[in-house]
Amino acid sequence: MSTQIFFVDGLWLCLRPSFSSFVRVPAAFPLSKKACKFHWSRSLSRPVSIATKPQHDASQHDQDLPENLAFTQEEHASVPHGDIHSNANPATSQGDFSHHGVTRPKRPARRLGSEPQEVYEARIRMRRRNVGSNVELQTKSTDVLENMLNKVVGNRPNHTAALRVLNELIERRHIKPQIQHYRALMLANADAMSGSAVHVKRILEEMEEVGIPTDSATLHAALRALAIHPDYLLRQQVLHTLRDRWLSLSPAGWHNLVTGLLRDRNYELALDKLERMEVQGIQVKPWLYALVVYNLADAEEFDEVLNLMETRVAEGQQFSTNLWFHMLDKASAALHQGLTSYIWKQQVLRGYLIPSYGVCSNVLAICARTGDVELAISVFDVLGQRNATFTLNDYESLLDTYVTAGDVESSLRVLCTMEKTNVDVREHSTRSLLSSLLPSDTGVKDVWQTLKRFKEEENMSIPLAAANLAVELAAHKGDVDEGMSIYRELHNVCSSGPNTLTFNHLFSMCHKANRVDLTSFFLQEMQLLKVLPNRSTYEILVVLCVELGYFEEGRKYLLEMTQSGFSLTETVKERIRAKCAKSNDDSAKRLQYDAAVRKPISRGFRKVKLRLPMKGSRVEKDTSPAATSEAARDDTSDSVKAAPS
Structure with missing residues (x-):
């Protein structure tokens, strides 16, 4: 009776999990129980060397082979799971479930639907060389297998394929x-997935045990x-061996040495x-320079990266676009001015790179710290070419750049530009400019x-924040005349009238100059313009009245402040209490002990000490509840002792 043959794929095994037991392929060859020193690594689940047993009566050949070779076995080991099917005999594996009518389909490398052509080609190039099944290896000659072994350990070593070829050569033949x-x-062992530095060390030890000298090619291997699996001590041992035998490093050896040191950090x-x-005149491959640059950038050694890239570019060395962009991203995120400026001039200004908005923001932050006006303008040009919308953060970074560079006029021009582009100019936007103006001669x-x-x-639109900056500067310097002049011309210069912040600066100016008459004038102006006061306004007025001795007026402002839902800060409260405590005025005392000014009343028992005169001396007496009760108990006991029996 003929059976229908169908294919088993991953979907079928997902739908029928119980069927997976029929398609499990065992190892093509049993493993020996004999032992050798070069055992398999149990923790890594991969062999250090060939660990197989001949299938056809190999006992007669055992005496011809050395006993301690890496190509014999000491203990049980498992075949790597990733290559169990490649190590299996097709005939044997097919016979395990052929009676079920199952045939495992071949899966050739196909291009994915959304995969670019260059990615597909790179994936094909990166595929490691493989060998056929065990049956195919048995049909090949020894010379062919030797050549195949050299190929599978070539540019992209395949550890498993090399073991299979060596198994055919050593165990079977x-x-x-x-x-x-x-x-x-x-x-x-240069295979990134299956190799190990421990394997390399054991191979060198076994070669020494069996008397096979290590030549230059083996040490370079x-x-x-x-270089892939770093071990500093073992690498130094190999280098000492080369030096003791007067063997020089080849260019490939130098490259592997530097790569291993980079992996060791x-x-x-x-x-x-x-x-x-x-x-020494050794031609350094471009990939090694790129590897050094990437590792130094990860370690945030940007000065060394800048030095290396400048030298290489001056000598005509070309770096990839990905490396340039990665370095720009890392350097700008770390706020490194030198490397960021160099890459920007080398790549961005020449049109080779198009930085993202996040990178541009980081570059503007660097400019704000260093005052690099040219770089900041270049960033704005790049953003303007892509019709990007400038945010408040961008303009503030440009403003801080001009402030750091000491250009006050350009800083004020940036504020006016922000007003023109409908960006809300706030008080915190002018803090850096005010900090630079206060100690200057401007x-x-x-x-x-x-x-x-x-x-x-x-014909620029002047924002009110710029006028408030001038008024605040006048308040800090106590220049009342200039402050009054600015207030009179403010309506004609600015796009809007004064606000609460403007009057707060004016009241601070009057406070510093002790001008109570101007304070009354500005209060009337606030009422006429219907500008509502805030907590800072009330605090300034209360402190102004208290320090000038107008305690009753200060108390009235405090009452109005409380009714408006505001409260004084702790610093202002301490300042008012200290000033009122020095005055004998009744209004000052009422203000000092007002509920909105006085200290909070502490609740609970407090320990009080009384000093009572006793026989010419003063003795401290503790009147706390605990001490009082204890004293009462002592008195009672004393009276009991003194009572007659």
Whole structure:
């Protein structure tokens, strides 16, 4: 009776989990129970060397092979799970479930639907060389297998494929292991997935035990494996062996040495070896420079990255676009001015890179710290070319850049530009400019005249925050005349009238100059313009009245403040209490002990000490409840003792 053959794929096994037991393929060859020193690593679940047993009566050949070779076994080991089907005999595996009519389909490398062509080609190029099934290996000659072994450990080593070829050569054909087999096994450990530095060390130890000397090629193969799986001590041992035998490092060996040092994060030593390569005239591959740059950037050694890239670019070295963009991203995020400016001029200004908005924001933050006006303008040009919308953060960074550079006029121009582009100019936007103006020789008149010139000559819209900046500067310097002049001209210069913040600065100016008459004038102006006061306004008025001795007026402002839902800060309360305590005025005492000013009343028992005169001396007596009760108990006991029996 004929059976229908159908294919089993992943979907079928998901729908029928119980059917997966029929398609499990065992190892093509049983494993020996004999032991050797070069055992398999249980923790890594992969062999250090070949661990197989001949299938056809190999006992007669056992005496021909050394007993301690890496190509014999000591203990049980498992076949790597990832290559169990590649190690299996097709005939045997098919026979396990052929009676079920199951045939495992072949899955050739196909291009995914959304995969770009260059990605598909790169994936094909990165595929490691593989070998056929065990049956196919048995049909090939020894020379072909030797050539195949050299290929599978070439540019992209395949550890599993190399073990299968060596198994065919050593176990099945009983070829005595030679130095080229050990070298191939050493190169196979350069496989990133299956190799190990422990394997390399054991191979070197076994070669020494069996009396096979290590030549230059084998030691270089060890350096190649240690470049992928770093081990500093073992690498130094290999280098000492090369030096003791008067063997020089090849260019590939130098590259592997630097790569291993980078993986060990020995950046200074890696840079030193790189300089020695250049001094000795060894041509350094571009990928090694790129690897050094990437590792130094990850370690945030941006000064070394800048030095290396400048030198390489000056010598005509070309770096990839991905490297340039990665370095710009990392350097700007770390706020490194030198490397960021260099990459910006080399790549962005020439049109090779189009930075993201996040990178541009980081560059503007660097400019704000260093005062690099040219770089900041370049960032705005790049953002303007893509029709980006400038935010408040962008303008504030540009403003801080001009402030750091000491250009007050350009800083004020940025404020006017923000008003023109409908960006809300707030008080915190002018803090950096105010901080630079206070210790400088720039007067209030100079700032206000600059704003007036923008209005008259360039017809620019002057934001109220810029006028408030001038008024606040006058308040800090106590320049009442300039403050009054600014207030009179403010309606004609600014796009809007004064607000609460403007009057707060004016009241502070009057407070510093002790001008009570101007305070009354500005209060009337607030009422006429219907500008509502805030907590800062009331605090300034209360403190002004208290320090000038008008305690009753200050109390009235405090009452109005409380009715408006505001409260004094603790600092202002302490200031008012300290001032009222020095005055004998009844209004000052009422203000000092007002509920909105006085200290909070502490509740609970407090320990009080009374000093009572006793026989010419003063004795402290504790009147706390606990002490009182204890004293009462002592008195009672004393009276009981003194009572007659």
